[in-house]
Amino acid sequence: MNYYLVAGEASGDLHGANLMKALKAEDGAAVFRYFGGNKMEAEGGELVKHYADMAFMGFTEVILNLRTIFKNLKACKDDIVKWKPDVLILIDFPGFNLKIAEFAKANGIKVCYYISPKVWAWNQKRVLKIKKVVDHMFCILPFEVGFYKEWGMEVDYVGNPLLDEIAQFLPDSGFRSNHQLGNEKIIALLPGSRKQEIERLLPVMLSITDNYPGYRFAVAAAPNFTEAYYHQFIGTRKVKLLFNNTYNLLHHAHAAIVASGTATLETALFKVPQVVVYKGGAISIAIARILVKIKFISLVNLIVNKKIVTELIQEDCNTQKVNEELRMVLEGAGRDLMLKHYDELLLLMGKPGASAKTARLIVGYLK
Incomplete structure (x- = not known):
């Protein structure tokens, strides 16, 4: 199957690489294309854009770099439509990835989200959007399962991927x-x-x-x-x-x-x-x-x-x-x-x- 992954920072690159390795073990025909970094690139497939060109921290920094962000969003959407993956796997990076999820869902692409956005921290109503645009959510913090359940959404708790990397x-x-x-x-x-x-x-x-x-x-x-x-x-x-x-x-x-x-x-x-x-x-x-x-x-x-x-x-x-x-x-x-x-x-x-x-x-x- 064809897997399109989007990771927008160093931690996402790390977790994306480990997930790619595990997907290859489950699916011998796995093919990857992604926004990510060096660790994901080492697992094979094609790196479309490096996270170094994507990560902006804080409200002010996002506003100052809106032109670059919109350019990256358009590039990602165009590439997804062109490649037609079997599934889109989004890794954390919610400001960017929830927009990509909405686009993919509208275009009939199955959406999996690995490492939940921190919707429990602020603007919890974002869960209502997540329910509409994400097919399967995989959480890495135990308390997130109960949080999502309160909003009527069933999610999978998979443990924390840092334990994999350290092991x-x-x-x-x-x-x-x-x-x-x-x-x-x-x-x-x-x-x-x-x-x-x-x-x-x-x-x-x-x-x-x-x-x-x-x-x-x-x-x-x-x-x-x-x-x-x-x-x-x-x-x-x-x-x-x-x-x-x-x-x-x-x-x-x-x-x-x-x-x-x-x-x-x-x-x-x-x-x-x-x-x-x-x-x-x-x-x-x-x-x-x-x-x-x-x-x-x-x-x-x-x-x-x-x-x-x-x-x-x-x-x-x-x-x-x-x-x-x-x-x-x-x-x-x-x-x-x-x-x-x-x-x-x-x-x-x-x-x-x-x-x-x-x-x-x-x-x-x-x-």
Whole structure:
């Protein structure tokens, strides 16, 4: 069968690649075409557009880039109609993908949605649209099943695909020596994969590095940027820059400072104590504070439904507070408590197998 996938950011590329691998195991005749990234491209098929040209963060940034967004939407719609897939698989990225779902449904194409939009966070009435334009929804957070049921929609809970990726990870035994990391304890800096978040968060993360002479700092760099791009922020600091090594970095890290998003959950699953940071445009944040109806922004806290990791948002994301919170998780009671809470998270997350389960369901529904 012919599968058309749309992923618009780094996490979607990761989950899309794992799903493609699982679909190939279920369907020996699987053919892929997609909007995605390097990881999906490594699984075969044809990459139409890279997510680096699609990801815009926050209300203001979306408005400023509307022309590019509309251009991408048109290109995606035209390509789907031209290719005529058996099924369209949308991966997260709701602002873009719900429009594509509506278009595909109107054109008689079956729509599967993997990784639900966060409709439980704000504007919950979007579920009414999802019910109309999505044939099958596959959720990765346990509480989403009950949420959708309240709105009269049955969905499939498949577990979390990050567990699949981490289960497949094989640590590089030569990681420290290959990257001249020595024997110092490592503090990982994960500033995200989007240009806007890197430029807002990385300078704050780097501003504390001189306060920790006994530690080694390392930045998990997104593959869609160059070394020169990152070095404009790093300057002369003795900070390692690591491409395509995030899991090796987390495997060896003693602590981390992490941009809010999927990486907070990955960091927790590697049992690395962390400080979560987030900064958006002033207008975007003001609108979000009115519309968003959730207590936390990090997946770690949301899944357990209590504060496990500290979230430093907007004006709280500054050198002084990041420094204070990092010291709390480096040693002592704060660190021990966070690690204990991570055990609760792991129990709630369950076992690997989300990608395989989703692939089985998709192929079964198509048959």
